[in-house]
Amino acid sequence: MRDLSEIKELLLRYVELLDEENSIKLAKEALNRGIDPIYLLDIMNEGMKMVGKLYDRRDYYIADLIMAGLIFRQILELEEMTDFFHGTHNKKTGKVVIGTVHGDIHDIGKDIFKYMLEAYGFDVIDLGVDVERELFVKNVVKHNPDIVALSGVLTSTVDEMREVVNSLIEAHLRDSVKIIIGANHLTQDAFRFIGADFFATDASVGAKLCWEWMKTANGRGVEGNG
Structure with a gap:
């Protein structure tokens, strides 16, 4: 079974590669394992910065940034995430x-x-x-x-x-x-x-x-x- 540090490294990699399916799947796994949703946000933010650096180096294009933003948004909208934030901020x-x-x-x-x-x-x-x-x-x-x-x-x-x-x-x-x-x-x-x-x-x-x-x-x- 993967530990949380391994999940973090894999998730960063999937986000950097713009792998939508595996990013969302792994985020769900992390949430089911009890990861703090705030910490998951921090991981996603770090992944987005990695994508931004690739864009700055011209390895990625505007469409890639949009894709990264879509992945970020979909993870934010996972049921476990919305339940946590709605419960925290009623x-x-x-x-x-x-x-x-x-x-x-x-x-x-x-x-x-x-x-x-x-x-x-x-x-x-x-x-x-x-x-x-x-x-x-x-x-x-x-x-x-x-x-x-x-x-x-x-x-x-x-x-x-x-x-x-x-x-x-x-x-x-x-x-x-x-x-x-x-x-x-x-x-x-x-x-x-x-x-x-x-x-x-x-x-x-x-x-x-x-x-x-x-x-x-x-x-x-x-x-x-x-």
Whole structure:
């Protein structure tokens, strides 16, 4: 019988190879063996990052990223996963408005983060990609979210993220939301320049932080990358 460490290595391999059938089959086996669904999410996140690296090296294409996202989604929707998260979050954890900022059309990182937020019980309003700052402001007014999540793969998005924050300030909305920014290229200096409450280079870390925010009396997070 395979132990959990072997299951993890195999699952990472199957995800990297975009083996949908075996990925789902092994995820079910792991859940039946009593693996923590949160830990399974972390494994899937790690596998998605491996796929992302292959894409960055141009060994994989957009269609492969989409396939990886589909595998991720199907594992999230396994009965054992939905039962766990619905039982843990019998009411909505909070509300998040999320989007990839203007000038960037990448969505894989945003989508993984969205899936993880939903698993933690968040109601997520996804604005898509190449989102103008005015649209973020409009949807904060419309949906009154607890958190605004800004995504961007390109290094040029740092300036645009700052402009989104400034637009929320100008609209007198900044104090009503917490802002999390996410991208592999983000640093402490960029984080301070943008003026967000938190940044994450890992979707799992970011989703857990949002959850922790909502568990505290005022939803306040800790600045930094955690």
